[in-house]
Amino acid sequence: MRVLVACEYSGVVRDAFIARGHDAMSCDLLPTDVPGPHYQGDVTDILEDGWDLMIAHPPCTYLSNSGVSWLHRDLSRWDKLKDGASFFKRLLDAPIPLKAIENPIMHKYAKELIGNIKQTQVIHPWMFGHPESKATCLWLTGLMPLRETHNVYHEMMQLSKAKRQRLHWLPPGPDRWKERSRTFTGIAEAMAIQWG
Ligand SMILES: C[S@@+](CC[C@H](N)C(=O)[O-])C[C@H]1O[C@@H](n2cnc3c(N)ncnc32)[C@H](O)[C@@H]1O
Secondary structure, eight states: OEEEEETOSSOHHHHHHHHTTOEEEEEESSOOSSSSSEEESOGGGTTTSOOSEEEEOOOOTTTBGGGTTHHHHOTTHHHHHHHHHHHHHHHHTOSOSEEEEEESOBOHHHHHHTTSOOOSEEEOGGGBTOOOOOOEEEEEESSOOOOOSBOOHHHHHTSOHHHHTGGGGOOOOTTHHHHHHSOOHHHHHHHHHHHO
16 A cells, blocks of 8 residues: 655654555655655645645644643644644544544534544554553544454553653653654554554
């Protein structure tokens, strides 16, 4: 299949599909962290290039429920929320038969702007072999919900809260956002096996 992995600098999902014989390319405004087929630029330039499947990880800074209180403290965020929601909707509406758009739990203002289109499922890294908790929503078109591959919930619950929410407690730094947003390999492999 021709697979577009939109908004991916890490190459994690792209390389999981390539390893299974697919013609996959990542796209991000940033360069790819790992060498491989990559379009550095705006994904809206290439949405109509005849893809079979798109997996997209659009920015969540202004859409996610965990940041909703900032909207009331910094009024400049409302315009950024509108831009973020319109970009998300553009990906949802892309003319590609199979699609998965990924984002954390959204707040009600973002949901209203994207047209109250409910996510298809909510997954966590612990369903795919990583002892960490991070609710991740998937909006799916033409795809079956992702099935868990290696449930380590009980192992995770033996860990301290700080360890199982490691990403939440990462120290500040220029690469903190990258570390927090990189797709888990177990989830990428499940996508490539089940959707490829
Ligand atoms: C939340 S991060 C997703 C990271 C991804 N999970 C990974 O493993 O690489 C969102 C990414 O979207 C990219 N992005 C934002 N606007 C974009 C656009 N118009 N076209 C392509 N990428 C874009 C950002 O540069 C950022 O790397």
